[in-house]
Amino acid sequence: EVPLVESGGDWVQPGGSLRLSCVASGFTFSNSWMNWIRHTPEKGLELLANMGPSETQKYYLDSVKGRFTVSRDNAKNSLFLQMNNLRVEDTGVYYCVRDFEYGHYDYWGQGTLVTVSS
Amino acid sequence: DGVVTQSPLFLPVTLGQPASISCKSSQTLVHSNGNTYLHWFQQRPGHAPRLLIYKVSNRGSGVPDRFSGSGSGTDFTLRISRVEVEDVGIYYCMQGRYWQTFGQGTKVEIK
Numbered sequence: 001e002v003p004l005v006e007s008g009g010d011w012v013q014p015g016g017s018l019r020l021s022c023v024a025s026g027f028t029f030s031n032s033w034m035n036w037i038r039h040t041p042e043k044g045l046e047l048l049a050n051m052g053p054s055e056t057q058k059y060y061l062d063s064v065k066g067r068f069t070v071s072r073d074n075a076k077n078s079l080f081l082q083m084n085n086l087r088v089e090d091t092g093v094y095y096c097v098r099d100f101e102y103g104h105y106d107y108w109g110q111g112t113l114v115t116v117s118s
Numbered sequence: 119d120g121v122v123t124q125s126p127l128f129l130p131v132t133l134g135q136p137a138s139i140s141c142k143s144s145q146t147l148v149h150s151n152g153n154t155y156l157h158w159f160q161q162r163p164g165h166a167p168r169l170l171i172y173k174v175s176n177r178g179s180g181v182p183d184r185f186s187g188s189g190s191g192t193d194f195t196l197r198i199s200r201v202e203v204e205d206v207g208i209y210y211c212m213q214g215r216y217w218q219t220f221g222q223g224t225k226v227e228i229k
Binding site for chain 2: 044095
């Protein structure tokens with residue numbers, strides 16, 4: 001069983017929006033810190049956003065603050081990333097990961113590709 | 119925030135021979151709780167990254183014992199005792215002490 005499965009990646013024009021989803025299984029999602037990681041050719045791997053079990057625990061990379069919003073539905077074991085005002089440099093593969101402790105990413109999704117281009 | 123720098127960025131290796139990758143942090147990665155949050159990940163071609171080593175020297179689930187990690191403070195090393203074909207890929211260190219950041223990656227290929 002694959003512990004994390006992302007979806008929602010697509011091609012979008014600059015300025016557009018996308019919502020990524022990640023469904024978890026095989027571990028206690030509701031107690032877990034969950035992160036969105038991005039892999040781009042220019043910047044490599046970057047932590048974009050992380051979210052604790054509570055709605056009040058959300059943190060963002062400076063370059064996506066105000067454009068990206070992380071959320072979760074613990075009843076559905078799901079994590080989301082709403083991405084607005086997308087830029088060409090947001091193009092990359094987006095991964096959902098479980099952060100066991102301070103970067104100890106024990107579970108990774110397979111990734112979903114986001115392409116921002118005119 | 120902690121910047122981590124890897125070297126080399128490209129590592130051609132001979133099958134069965136050892137290999138090592140260095141990772142240096144701009145700031146100490148020792149937390150006030152006594153733990154050092156430096157981790158290593160492997161990304162094989164066509165796959166998502168996976169955890170190799172956590173907190174400097176602890177192997178992740180299912181990781182062969184030919185992989186080992188060492189170091190302290192700001193200087194860390196990943197070693198492969200005898201490189202196998204399945205070890206080809208990109209290796210990343212990551213610091214978790216501050217906003218989590220990754221090294222640039224080291225590409226391991228067979229000579």
